[in-house]
Amino acid sequence: MKKRNVMWIWSAGLLLVLGAAAASPIDIKDLIREAVSIPSALGNEEALGAKILSYLPKGAAERDNLGSVYARFGSGGSKIALLAPLDEYGWFVSGMTADGYLRLDRSAQPQPNFDNYLLGHPVVISTQKGLLYGVVSQPAMHLITRERREELRNLSLDLVYVDIGARSGEDARQKGIEFLDPVTLWPELSALANDRWAGLSLGQKSSCALLLGLAEDLGKAKLSQEVALAWMAQSKYPTRSGGARSSLGAIRAKRTIQPKLAIIIDGVPADRGEKSPALGKGPVLILPKEGAAKLKDAVEAVAREAKMTLQYQTGAESALLNGLNGEGTEALMLAIPVKFAQTPSEVVDLKDVLALKTLLLQLLQSGRVK
Amino acid sequence: MRKAAHIILLSALTLNLAVSAPQGAPQVVSPASGWDLLRKIVLVPGLSSQEGKVSDFVQAALPSSLKVQRDAKSNVWFTVGEGKPHILFVAHLDELGFLVDKITPQGTVLLRVRGGLLPQTCEARPFVIHTAKGPVEGVIQPKSDYYLSQTAAASSARAAQPPAQMTSQPLPAPAAAPAPPQKPPQAAAQPAPKPTPAQAKAPAQAPAKPQGQAPAAAAEPVELYLGCSSEQEVRALGVAEGDQVLFKKRLVDLAPDIMATRAVDDRAGCAALLAAALRLDWTKIKTRTVTFAWDVEEETGLNGAQLLAKTLKPDYVFAIDTFVSTDSPLENKRFGYAVLGKGAVLRSIDTSNVTPKTEIRKVAKIAEGRKIPIQIRNSRGGNDGSVFVADGAADIPLSWAGAYAHSFIEKIVKSDLEALTDLIAALVEEWK
Numbered sequence: 001m002k003k004r005n006v007m008w009i010w011s012a013g014l015l016l017v018l019g020a021a022a023a024s025p026i027d028i029k030d031l032i033r034e035a036v037s038i039p040s041a042l043g044n045e046e047a048l049g050a051k052i053l054s055y056l057p058k059g060a061a062e063r064d065n066l067g068s069v070y071a072r073f074g075s076g077g078s079k080i081a082l083l084a085p086l087d088e089y090g091w092f093v094s095g096m097t098a099d100g101y102l103r104l105d106r107s108a109q110p111q112p113n114f115d116n117y118l119l120g121h122p123v124v125i126s127t128q129k130g131l132l133y134g135v136v137s138q139p140a141m142h143l144i145t146r147e148r149r150e151e152l153r154n155l156s157l158d159l160v161y162v163d164i165g166a167r168s169g170e171d172a173r174q175k176g177i178e179f180l181d182p183v184t185l186w187p188e189l190s191a192l193a194n195d196r197w198a199g200l201s202l203g204q205k206s207s208c209a210l211l212l213g214l215a216e217d218l219g220k221a222k223l224s225q226e227v228a229l230a231w232m233a234q235s236k237y238p239t240r241s242g243g244a245r246s247s248l249g250a251i252r253a254k255r256t257i258q259p260k261l262a263i264i265i266d267g268v269p270a271d272r273g274e275k276s277p278a279l280g281k282g283p284v285l286i287l288p289k290e291g292a293a294k295l296k297d298a299v300e301a302v303a304r305e306a307k308m309t310l311q312y313q314t315g316a317e318s319a320l321l322n323g324l325n326g327e328g329t330e331a332l333m334l335a336i337p338v339k340f341a342q343t344p345s346e347v348v349d350l351k352d353v354l355a356l357k358t359l360l361l362q363l364l365q366s367g368r369v370k
Numbered sequence: 371m372r373k374a375a376h377i378i379l380l381s382a383l384t385l386n387l388a389v390s391a392p393q394g395a396p397q398v399v400s401p402a403s404g405w406d407l408l409r410k411i412v413l414v415p416g417l418s419s420q421e422g423k424v425s426d427f428v429q430a431a432l433p434s435s436l437k438v439q440r441d442a443k444s445n446v447w448f449t450v451g452e453g454k455p456h457i458l459f460v461a462h463l464d465e466l467g468f469l470v471d472k473i474t475p476q477g478t479v480l481l482r483v484r485g486g487l488l489p490q491t492c493e494a495r496p497f498v499i500h501t502a503k504g505p506v507e508g509v510i511q512p513k514s515d516y517y518l519s520q521t522a523a524a525s526s527a528r529a530a531q532p533p534a535q536m537t538s539q540p541l542p543a544p545a546a547a548p549a550p551p552q553k554p555p556q557a558a559a560q561p562a563p564k565p566t567p568a569q570a571k572a573p574a575q576a577p578a579k580p581q582g583q584a585p586a587a588a589a590e591p592v593e594l595y596l597g598c599s600s601e602q603e604v605r606a607l608g609v610a611e612g613d614q615v616l617f618k619k620r621l622v623d624l625a626p627d628i629m630a631t632r633a634v635d636d637r638a639g640c641a642a643l644l645a646a647a648l649r650l651d652w653t654k655i656k657t658r659t660v661t662f663a664w665d666v667e668e669e670t671g672l673n674g675a676q677l678l679a680k681t682l683k684p685d686y687v688f689a690i691d692t693f694v695s696t697d698s699p700l701e702n703k704r705f706g707y708a709v710l711g712k713g714a715v716l717r718s719i720d721t722s723n724v725t726p727k728t729e730i731r732k733v734a735k736i737a738e739g740r741k742i743p744i745q746i747r748n749s750r751g752g753n754d755g756s757v758f759v760a761d762g763a764a765d766i767p768l769s770w771a772g773a774y775a776h777s778f779i780e781k782i783v784k785s786d787l788e789a790l791t792d793l794i795a796a797l798v799e800e801w802k
Contacts, residue, residue, distance in 0.1 A: 101699055112519040120491040120777045122622040122630065133622050135630045139701055141486045141776035142694045142721075142750040153490065154520060161699040163773075163781065165624030167711075190496040190507040190618065192597030193607060198496060198509045269517070339595075342517055343494035345509040347595070 026055070026216050028353065031209035036189050036199045039126050041090030041182035042108055043067075045233040047126065048086055048208070052231055055212055057219060066252050067233030073218040077225025077370045081259035082360065083324070084211045085235035085249065085266055088201035089114060089342075090184040091157075093125065093177060100166030102134065104157055104183055108236050110342035116155045117344050122186040123162060129176030134164040134183075185344050195350040196279070202346040203267015203338035210336075210357050211265060217361050225370055228257045238319055250323025261295055261369055262324045262331035265356070267346065268313060270337030277337045280349040282309035283356040286316060286333035288325040295330050298368040299359070306362055308355055311337070334360070404638075404645035404791045405784045407431070409621060409629070411644075412637040415500045417614035418464035418484050418670040424640070425463060428664045431644055436652065445674050447663035447682075448647075451655035457801055458661045458684035458763070459646075459794060460675065460754050461639030462668030462691065465632070466776060468592065468615040470499060473605065477598035479508065480591050481615055485669040486776055489592075495778075496618040497594060503608030507618065508594040617778050627784035628710075634780035638770060639690035640664055642787055646794040660798055668754050675754035684763045686729075688797060689755030690790070692780075693717050693747065693769030706749035708771035711783040713743025714790040717767035722752030723759065729766050733793075736800050742792045745771065768793060 040048035045067040052069050053061055061071040068086065094105035102125070109115065120138035124131055137160075139148055151159060162183065166172040189199035199205070211229055218227055235249030254262070268284050270277045277284040287296060303310045318333060325331035334356055339347035363369060416424035425444040432438050436448040444463070466485035473479055479499070494512040498505045515523040594615065598604045622630045647662050661682060665674030668691075693715040696706040708715045716733055718725045730746060737744045755765035770786040 097699070099699075111517040112522075113516060116490060117494065120488060120774065120779055121495075122620070122779060133624060135622060135624065135774070135779035135781065137698045137700050138488060138491065138774055138777050138779070139698075140694045140696075140772075140774060141488060143696065143701060143706065143775075144488075148700065152488070159700065163624065163630075163698070165628040186620070186622075188496055188618065188620075190509065192507055192509070192595070193603060194597045194599075196597035198507075272517075340494055340509065340512055343512050345494045345496060347509065347597070 026213055028209055028213045028357065029350065031212050032197070032202075032206050032353075033189060035205035035209045036187045036202065039090070039124050039131070039182060039184040039187065040086055040088050041092070041126070041184050042087040042236050043234060044090075044092075044126060044182035045086045049231065049233065052086075052208065052212055056215060064252070064256060066249065068249060068253060068256070069231040070256065071215055071229045073215070073221075073227045073229070074223025075226050078260040079226045079228060079257065080261040080263070080364070080369055081228045081230060081253070081257045082211060082214065082263050082265060083230040083232055083250070083253055084207040084264070085204050085320070086208060086231040086233050087236050087249070088184065088204050089236060090182055091118075092183060093179055093181045095179070096169040096172050096177065097161070098169055100164070100168050100172045101137070102162035102164060102172065102177065102183075104160050104162065106157070108238065110236075113154070114342060115157055115160070117185060118160050119152060119155050121344075123183050124186060125162070125164070125177065126182045126184075127176035128178060132164060132175055132177070134162040137161040137163050188344065190345070192347065194280070196347055197350060198340070198345040198347045200344050200346070202348050203336055203341060206336055206348050206353050207265045207267060210353055213357055214360055218364070221361075221365060223364065224367065227364055228259060230257060235320060244322045245317070245319045246323040247319040248323070250320045254324050254329060259329055262329050263295070263360070264320045264324065264331065264333040265360075266320060266333060266335050267338035267341060267348070268333075268335035269341035271339045277311045277313055277335075279337045279339045279347065280351060281311055281337065282352060283359060284311040284313050284335040284337055286313045286318060286321070286335055288318070288321045288331060291325055292330045292332040295332050295369065298366070299332070299334065299363060301368060302363045302366050303359060305366075306359065308359055402645070402648075404641045404787045407644050408634070408638050408641035408782075408787060411641055412621070412631055412633050413619055415498075415614060415616050416463050416465055417467045417469070417616060418667050420614045421463040421666045424637075425664065425666075428463070428640065428644060432647060436647070441677065443666050443674055443677055445663065445665045445678055447661055447678070449659060449661040450652045451657065451659045453657050453659060455685035455802065456659040456661065456683065457798070458663060458682055458687040458758065459643055459798075460663040460665055460678070460687060460689055461643045462636045462666070462674065462754055463640060463664050464666055464669050464674075465616065465635075465637070466669055467617065468497070470609060470611050470613040470615060472611065473601045473609060475601050477596065477600045477603050478511070479594040479596065479604060479609060479615075481510075481594055483592065488777065491778060492592065492617075497615050498618050499594070499596075499609050500614050500616065501608035501610065506596060506607045506609055508596040511593045511595050622779065624781070628781065629784075630774070630779040630781040632778045632780065634772060634782050635692040635775055636668065636690070638772070638782055638787055639692070642770075642791045642794060643690055645791045646798065649791070650795055650798055655798070658802075665754060672752070672754055672757050675757045679757050679761060682758070683761055684758055686801065687755035687758045687763045687765050688794070689753035689765060689767040690794065691717075691753050691767060691769060692751070692772040692775050694749040694751050694775045695771040695773050696749075697771060698773045706747060708745045708747045708749075708769075710771045710773060710781065711785060712745055712771065713786060714745070714793045715769040715771050716744055716746045717749065717753070717769045718746055719748035720752060720767065721750050722756035723765045723767065725766050726764060729764050732801075733766060733768075733797070736796050737793055739800075740792065740796045742796060743789050744793065751775070
């Protein structure tokens with residue numbers, strides 16, 4: 001077959017695929033899977049931000065110099081913002097040894113033992129040349145001493161060496177390694193029973209995907225108010241100004257959008273005792289310490305009409321809410337319950353994710369949040 | 371919205387994520403390099419005592435002209451030629467992991483360990499149960515207080531509050547579980563009063579609990595979460611007591627010729643032996659006897675080798691297994707420093723065997739004659755060849771330099787595997 005004919009057939013096939021794909025809605029499972037596969041360590045959210053931008057209508061979306069992505073739909077009425085974190089927890093390259101191992105540091109961690117998950121597992125390094133894989137050294141079990149075993153029980157970054165198969169610092173640089181390259185755990189994703197998935201940063205990635213799926217719906221909906229969507233970079237970076245711990249990404253998003261109402265979408269730890277939210281029991285409503293009464297009433301009314309169960313979490317300190325609520329903005333959080341939160345295998349129930357997406361769409365179309 | 375763009379760009383910047391278990395059924399392979407064979411055979415599930423699928427893989431790969439035998443335990447071997455000396459090469463098929471011990475009323479699965487892994491590296495990690503109905507994915511539950519600082523966790527424990535998670539509640543004793551279909555595993559964690567070669571194979575420190583230390587870490591059972599909430603749901607997935615539970619493997623390519631994954635120990639040995647078997651002209655072996663064997667249950671007591679030793683009486687045994695190398699940043703280099711990428715390793719002294727220096731020199735001479743790079747070192751760990759020594763064999767273990775032994779990231783360099791394959795082939799052709 002001539003080369004030109006092959007190209008023509010290939011192009012025709014591609015057009016067919018494109019046409020079919022354009023007509024069908026985005027599958028939120030595909031979006032979650034894709035979001036998990038793209039590393040987005042705090043301060044290095046470019047790749048995931050670019051992917052999100054690629055889905056959004058041109059002209060309605062933009063990215064700021066922090067890395068946050070914004071999209072706007074509709075006009076008139078009170079401005080409401082829906083926001084999800086773009087960043088996940090990770091580390092960055094802080095040094096190299098003469099024999100080619102990478103040393104790590106971090107700017108934030110979700111829980112005191114998160115570094116432990118590095119030991120003896122693969123990591124992904126986002127370099128100027130693309131994604132590079134490494135493994136974090138652990139002693140051979142045949143040789144490990146009692147003292148070393150004790151040291152490793154609570155792993156310090158002082159004992160973390162990332163093996164990228166290099167034999168020297170120069171070798172590592174040849175592979176594309178630079179100081180401050182972001183490092184994340186291997187983005188594993190597993191399908192469990194009952195529509196539950198387990199994966200790295202799955203609460204945050206599901207929130208991103210949910211908001212993107214919502215963007216598709218909003219693009220088709222008739223809206224009587226302005227709805228701003230935000231995927232917040234550096235949402236996990238805590239600022240200390242003003243006393244309470246606040247999210248830098250949330251503060252930036254608030255100042256950029258200046259919404260009257262704001263709903264944060266994120267994961268929340270589940271199945272941690274009787275007072276904790278439960279996996280598979282519906283979205284979790286989290287209120288700030290003060291305010292947001294009207295928004296709460298609207299959410300509850302829509303949930304009642306939709307016969308949807310809401311869970312509640314009270315008294316929790318939220319840097320995201322601290323960054324958004326107050327000073328003219330009424331904010332609350334609607335969260336996805338996450339089992340084993342802040343581990344390499346966060347578990348979400350896809351039914352919770354879909355329920356929250358439905359709730360948000362109905363809320364925006366209800367006229368109750370004008 | 372541009373789903374089309376999504377489809378096209380899926381593979382551009384992203385990692386390839388499969389939401390289903392990667393471990394597949396055995397498949398027939400054509401003659402290939404040891405490296406290619408390794409990348410396939412390492413993914414075949416084969417917990418110690420459940421190696422059947424790995425045995426199938428080896429059998430399917432061997433040419434029909436070789437009369438392959440298989441026993442009830444799934445040891446696989448063939449013998450060519452006749453007369454003295456009788457040379458045996460043996461690699462082990464089994465890997466480390468867990469067995470399903472009990473299914474709880476809450477819908478989780480209690481696991482029993484088979485071999486030594488560092489416990490904290492298993493927490494909150496994906497594992498696959500290989501059931502009769504197919505693979506079922508789950509996550510090993512983290513400790514119930516995993517998100518608390520050490521200080522907070524200690525103070526929480528002192529307060530003796532009720533468990534925060536369903537999964538940390540006391541569970542019925544595992545002894546109540548029905549017997550698994552295969553031989554109950556040895557407790558790898560139990561130290562033996564008098565080490566035998568078999569016991570010496572088990573990582574000495576892995577199972578032992580440091581003396582004088584609180585048993586807090588061992589208080590919680592190893593428990594797998596599947597997304598279920600009742601025993602009935604778990605059983606409906608096909609999960610049964612005795613099923614093997616393995617880490618969800620993935621091949622991590624550190625470079626085109628460097629790989630890290632679980633079960634390189636000893637699938638690399640299996641692959642090298644297989645590659646040599648496929649390369650050799652067996653019609654030329656007439657005045658000596660050569661046996662290639664792939665045996666079972668090495669990790670849990672050299673049981674497969676002991677069964678083979680009842681019928682095979684070699685003069686020389688070359689055990690093909692990992693050299694536990696200290697070529698990594700957290701190891702002391704006093705011994706075991708075989709450098710990755712510097713060739714095959716002659717494992718002269720380990721925990722189960724001392725190879726006579728005369729035999730070491732013979733191997734070194736053959737390697738030198740063929741320009742095969744080798745390193746002669748000592749390390750720890752035992753080998754299958756040791757069980758043949760009492761009956762008259764000299765045990766000469768051959769290896770590659772393996773970093774991070776008994777972890778999920780066992781690391782190997784391609785050229786080392788090639789050197790090992792070359793060495794095996796050379797010994798078959800020249801050993802007297």
